[in-house]
Amino acid sequence: MNFSKVRSLASLGVAITASFASLASAAQEGPDPLAGEQWNLHDAVAGARVGDAWKVTRGEGSVIAIIGSGITSHEDLDAHVLPGYDFISDHFFSRDGDGRDDDAQDEGDWREGGSECGLPGPRSSTWDGTHVAGIAMAVGDNGAGIAGVAPRAKLLPVRSMSYCGGTLQDVVDGITWATGGQVPGVPDNRNPARIVQMQTGAYGPCPVPMAEAIDEARRRGAVIITGAANDADDAALANPANCPGVIVVAASDRRGGLARYSSYGPIVSLSAPGGSGDADARNYIVTTYDEGRTVPTRGIYQVVSGTGVAAAHVSGTAALMLSAKPSLSSDDVTRLLVSSTRTMPVACRRPCGSGLLDTSAALTRALE
Numbered sequence: 473m474n475f476s477k478v479r480s481l482a483s484l485g486v487a488i489t490a491s492f493a494s495l496a497s498a499a500q501e502g503p504d505p506l507a508g509e510q511w512n513l514h515d516a517v518a519g520a521r522v523g524d525a526w527k528v529t530r531g532e533g534s535v536i537a538i539i540g541s542g543i544t545s546h547e548d549l550d551a552h553v554l555p556g557y558d559f560i561s562d563h564f565f566s567r568d569g570d571g572r573d574d575d576a577q578d579e580g581d582w583r584e585g586g587s588e589c590g591l592p593g594p595r596s597s598t599w600d601g602t603h604v605a606g607i608a609m610a611v612g613d614n615g616a617g618i619a620g621v622a623p624r625a626k627l628l629p630v631r632s633m634s635y636c637g638g639t640l641q642d643v644v645d646g647i648t649w650a651t652g653g654q655v656p657g658v659p660d661n662r663n664p665a666r667i668v669q670m671q672t673g674a675y676g677p678c679p680v681p682m683a684e685a686i687d688e689a690r691r692r693g694a695v696i697i698t699g700a701a702n703d704a705d706d707a708a709l710a711n712p713a714n715c716p717g718v719i720v721v722a723a724s725d726r727r728g729g730l731a732r733y734s735s736y737g738p739i740v741s742l743s744a745p746g747g748s749g750d751a752d753a754r755n756y757i758v759t760t761y762d763e764g765r766t767v768p769t770r771g772i773y774q775v776v777s778g779t780g781v782a783a784a785h786v787s788g789t790a791a792l793m794l795s796a797k798p799s800l801s802s803d804d805v806t807r808l809l810v811s812s813t814r815t816m817p818v819a820c821r822r823p824c825g826s827g828l829l830d831t832s833a834a835l836t837r838a839l840e
């Protein structure tokens with residue numbers, strides 16, 4: 473057993489505060505009632521500036537895979553969620569009573585004090601997959617909640633991380649399957665993703681099997697994206713950030729500077745809104761969440777911050793780019809994302825990549 477080898481980025485310190493009540497019980501056509509709170513998408517200084525991009529595409533035809541804790545049912549996600557897969561092999565840590573299966577529901581990653589795997593507890597479930605998914609692709613104009621960066625893209629949930637972390641094999645198989653590769657004993661994925669966000673993280677060099685799986689996924693046309701980690705340390709210390717070919721995203725705060733918790737360094741590709749991680753909930757980012765403190769109960773909206781949150785903006789932007797121009801290669805998308813950033817509104821104290829994500833500029837460049 474190998475569960476400490478890959479740990480969830482969420483377990484490295486995602487910060488979460490106040491929740492919003494669900495404002496719509498039945499999703500229907502109409503504006504997204506929380507859109508006014510989404511400074512991370514719309515603010516001209518510190519936001520991703522999605523507005524002009526949405527005149528061209530909302531992500532139709534793109535598939536975003538998130539490799540992490542799985543997904544929960546939510547009014548602002550369900551309509552765009554594809555059949556995923558649950559790669560957690562271990563019957564005990566899976567919390568669904570068995571090994572691998574075709575239901576990627578997040579069973580909760582809460583921990584009691586003194587948990588089996590030696591990770592800190594107690595803590596409530598973080599609904600990591602659900603809150604990252606909402607930022608990337610929450611359904612737009614459905615009269616409910618928010619809109620994601622790519623509000624018509626589809627989500628492929630891949631469950632590889634339990635409350636005790638994940639094994640290297642479960643993560644590697646998730647990368648392979650999500651991008652259209654074959655995994656023995658698992659039915660082929662009928663909806664291969666060209667965008668893969670990895671919500672996993674572990675200290676140490678990039679494991680060889682992970683580097684190989686990422687390389688093969690990229691050759692199939694996939695873009696691999698991850699957060700820089702929430703440790704205010706050198707991002708090169710952790711994988712998959714230090715794996716070749718991965719887009720590494722640092723988090724920016726409400727003012728447009730490097731967030732206090734964000735890791736940094738020369739391997740960071742770019743920065744994107746991640747929320748301030750301070751005492752003021754208005755400086756966080758609103759997204760989809762679940763009300764359950766342990767097991768999932770009911771979809772709600774919550775404010776969050778973290779580098780996985782930042783990376784989700786880049787995933788959504790890549791989904792818009794590939795929707796508008798599917799002929800772009802993995803290297804094209806990477807280059808255009810990095811070269812279309814704008815100067816950080818507040819200069820970074822530490823290396824934070826080429827600048828701040830500019831979704832509309834990235835799309836414009838993609839179409840040139």
Ligand SMILES: [Ca+2]
Pocket residue numbers: 558560566568569570571572573
């Ligand atoms: Ca299972």
Ligand SMILES: [Ca+2]
Pocket residue numbers: 558568573574575576577
């Ligand atoms: Ca399952």
Ligand SMILES: [Ca+2]
Pocket residue numbers: 504548610611612613614615616617618619
């Ligand atoms: Ca919505």
